[in-house]
Amino acid sequence: MRPLLFLLVLLALACSISGCGSHRDPGRADEAHAHPPDHAHHHPGSGHPGHAEGAPGNPHGGHHADFSDVPRFAKIFDDPERRTWQHPAEVVALLEPSPGMTIVDLGAGTGYFESLLAAAVAPGGRVLALDVEPAMVEYMNERFATAGLESVEARVVRGDDPDLPPGSVDRILIVDTWHHLPDRERYAKRLRTALRPGGSILVVDFTPESPHGPPASMRLSEKRVADELLRAGFEVDVLEESLPWQYVIRAR
C-alpha cells in the first residue's frame, strides 16, 4: 500500500471508532437542559413556579399556578426581607381602612397582610382572607387562631368567583394575584357588585422590571390592569407610592 493511501485508511478507521463529525461541543448545553425546569430558579423570591395559562378551570387567560406546597411558599411570602420592598404598612394605608370596615384580601396566600388589616379595622371590623388553595386557607386559619386574630377568617373560594354577597364589603386588597384571575373583566364586575357604597379595590402587582414576581411573560402592565378595571365600570387611579417593584391601582 502506498504511504498516502495507508494514511487515509488509518484516518478512516480512527474516525469510525471516535465518531468524527458527530462530536458534541462539550461547552454547549443540551437544548433541552439549557432552561431551568422551574420558573422559580429565574425568580428567587417570586413564588410563582409551575404557571400554566389556560389550565383547566381557568379558560379565560388567568395564570393557573400550584400553591399547595405551603411550607415552600411561606418561606417566600413571609420572608422578613420582603418588608424592605413590599412596604406592607404603606400598602394598607393606601387601602384607606377605618375601624368597623369589612376588608377582603383576595388571594391572601399565607396571610401576610392580615395582622395589619385586622389592626386597621379594629374595633368592630372584619377581615376575610380568600384563597383558591385549600392548603393555604387551612394554614391561614391555624395562623390566625395561634395569633389570636379573632376578626380574621380565611375561606376557600372558587377560582372564578369570590362568592361575596352584594354590598357586603368596604375594601378589597389584591396583592400579586390579579394575573391569576380568569376573565378579569367579568371577575372585576363581581367584585364591584360586592362593594358597599364608597367601597374600593386596591390592586398591587409587579412591574416588568422587578427582580421579584412571576416570569416576565405573565406580568400585566399597570395600563392593562387599569383598562380591565375601567371596562368593568370602575373609576381608576394609579397611585403615587414608594414601592420599588410594584404599582398600586385604586378602583372605585
Ligand SMILES: C[S@@+](CC[C@H](N)C(=O)[O-])C[C@H]1O[C@@H](n2cnc3c(N)ncnc32)[C@H](O)[C@@H]1O
Ligand atoms: C403570589 S400569591 C400572593 C399571596 C398574598 N396576596 C401575598 O401578597 O403574600 C397568589 C395567591 O393567590 C391565590 N389565587 C390564585 N388564583 C386565585 C383565584 N382565582 N382566586 C383566589 N385566589 C387565587 C393563590 O392560591 C396564592 O395563594
